[in-house]
Amino acid sequence: MAQLLPYLNFPGTTREAMTFYASVFGGEVGFSTYGEFNAAPEGHPAYDAIMHSQLTGGGATLMAADAVENFGPPVVYGNNISLSFVGPEEELFRGYFDALADGGTVIMPLDKQVWGDIYGAVVDRFGINWMFNIEVASAESA
Known part of the structure; x- marks a missing residue:
């Protein structure tokens, strides 16, 4: 979920x-x-x-x-908070990530990480920090 x-x-x-x-x-x-x-x-x-x-x-x-x-x-106080999507919904999260990156800045592309999940970060065109953690193990067992 x-x-x-x-x-x-x-x-x-x-x-x-x-x-x-x-x-x-x-x-x-x-x-x-x-x-x-x-x-x-x-x-x-x-x-x-x-x-x-x-x-x-x-x-x-x-x-x-x-x-x-x-x-x-x-x-920098005021931008030290990110909104983080967490879950196994890879297709959904990749769509969100790409849409937020349009006109924004990709900080870290979505990619497999040392903890086993897919993670990426983007700042949207309005300056909001977004993080995405796609739970690979959850998606594989679903």
């Missing part, structure tokens, strides 16, 4: 922020670092940074990551 979820970016304070939000809203929060995904080598400034965090509970899901140099744009 397709979902549209908020995605927050922080300047290296994702763990602190998401732990705080979990204390406010309840639920379970998980963290994955760039190092755990082998996306940054040991000793690199991004190695221990949060590549993905997810808080789930109370009927809501909130996702976040650290904005790390060379791994995306720096945090």
Whole structure:
């Protein structure tokens, strides 16, 4: 089932922020670092940074990551929130992605990622950040 979820970016304070939000809203929060995904080598400034965090509970899901140099744009408050489509609907999401990219800027083309899903990001012509995570395992088992 397709979902549209908020995605927050922080300047290296994702763990602190998401732990705080979990204390406010309840639920379970998980963290994955760039190092755990082998996306940054040991000793690199991004190695221990949060590549993905997810808080789930109370009927809501909130996702976040650290904005790390060379791994995306720096945090500018006001544009540090993205809308993220998550689900197995590849054809639907590719259509959305292409439509939003028309007149916009593709940040990362839709492509298979280290976690196994297809992911891409685009900024539309109005300056809104969009992320797409096509769940390959879900689509294959559906």
